Amino acid sequence: MKNLARLKPFGAIGAIILLVSLVLFLHLINPKEEEVMIDWNEYQVKHHSDEPESGDSESKTSLMVDVKGSIRSPGVYELEVGSRIFDAIEIAGGFSSDANELNINLAQLLHDEMLIYVPAEGEEEVLELASSAVEERDGKISINDATAVELEQLPGIGPSKAAAIITYREEHGPFKGIDDLVQVSGIGPKSIEKLQEFLIFR
Known part of the structure; x- marks a missing residue:
């Protein structure tokens, strides 16, 4: 009995050591998450600087x-x-x-x-x-601005072809290059060869 009484203090100390060890172990495997601080002023400045200026779009x-x-x-x-x-x-x-x-x-x-x-x-x-559809330099005609009267000044272009060019332009938008004229009714490769030195595209 006396031996048991002597061992009791050691048992209590061992229990405390075991408990502390357990707490430390749990703390090590589950570290506290670091707090992330957001500087909202810096975010707002960066956010607004990425937006396009209204003047550019207008x-x-x-x-x-x-x-x-x-x-x-x-x-x-x-x-x-x-x-x-x-x-x-x-x-x-x-x-x-x-x-x-x-x-x-x-x-x-x-x-x-x-x-x-x-x-x-x-x-x-x-x-x-x-x-002006009729350019001062070289007397060339802007195919995308010319009226029917101006188009008829071109070689091989009469009233019907001039009307077809204007109709195509209104339905499909401006001509981007000489090759687009092939899409116009009545205008073929031979006509384009005659026209290309008299036209500008813009």
Whole structure:
């Protein structure tokens, strides 16, 4: 009995050591997760800096055109990209009573810095564009801006082929190169050989 009494303190100490060892072991195999701190100010600055500036996108959504001649309110107007000549005429108040509308292609797409001139009845020129379809250099014609009258100046192009070119242009968009003309009814490889030195594409 005396021996048992002497062993009791050692048993208690052993139990404490065992308990501490168990706690340390559990702590080692399950380390406390580190806290992750987010600097929200830095995040917001970086986030906003990645956004495109509004000015860049706005500059690509509008264009400026100059409308002159027999128009109720001639002037420079801002329109959306994708607008057509009839939109420019409308925003300028419409045709005046003496306007000659005969050969004006109201469905033609506008481009920036374009000048639209509407002649009066009796004027020889029906429509002139500032970005004029007929180029001063070399007398070449812009296939994507030319009117029917201007297209008929080209070799081998009469009224029917001029109308076919304009129809294709309105239905499929601007010509990108000389090879696109093959898609126009009545125009073949031989016609293209004659035309290529007189045309520009833009």
